[in-house]
Amino acid sequence: MTTKPETESKAIGSLATHFEGHDASVHGDRWQALWEQAxxxxxxxxPSPALIELLEERKDLVGECWTVDPAFGKRRKRALVxxxxxxYDVLVLSAFGYDAYGLDISEAAMRAxxxxxxxxxxxxxx
Numbered sequence: 001m002t003t004k005p006e007t008e009s010k011a012i013g014s015l016a017t018h019f020e021g022h023d024a025s026v027h028g029d030r031w032q033a034l035w036e037q038a039x040x041x042x043x044x045x046x047p048s049p050a051l052i053e054l055l056e057e058r059k060d061l062v063g064e065c066w067t068v069d070p071a072f073g074k075r076r077k078r079a080l081v082x083x084x085x086x087x088y089d090v091l092v093l094s095a096f097g098y099d100a101y102g103l104d105i106s107e108a109a110m111r112a113x114x115x116x117x118x119x120x121x122x123x124x125x126x
Contacts (some may be wrong), residue, residue, distance in 0.1 A: 015041070028105040035108035040085070057094045065097030087113035091120055119120035 019030055027085060034040065069075050079093040084102030093100035104110050
């Protein structure tokens with residue numbers, strides 16, 4: 001029987017092989033291919049538990065979701081999630097009051113994020 005760490009280790013090895021020997025200029029196309037093949041072993045189907053814990057329990061580290069801007073007054077803080085995939089963390093940050101933005105090099109990932117957002121609209125935080 002294969003354990004979860006063994007499965008994750010195989011996935012990481014497979015990802016490394018997928019990019020090995022390819023110039024960085026084509027990595028975007030390589031990520032796109034993975035999304036198109038629905039090979040996303042990094043996707044755990046939920047936001048980062050560490051991010052949720054940080055937002056819920058460690059206000060001493062992140063403060064409030066708003067700030068005071070001398071030119072505009074009180075405004076929401078902005079959060080950027082590079083490599084956002086399906087956007088789980090983007091939606092959590094938004095639910096906690098941040099103006100959250102997700103970026104991904106793969107158009108297929110961004111479509112998946114838009115679909116996930118549509119499915120989750122109106123839901124409470126995970």
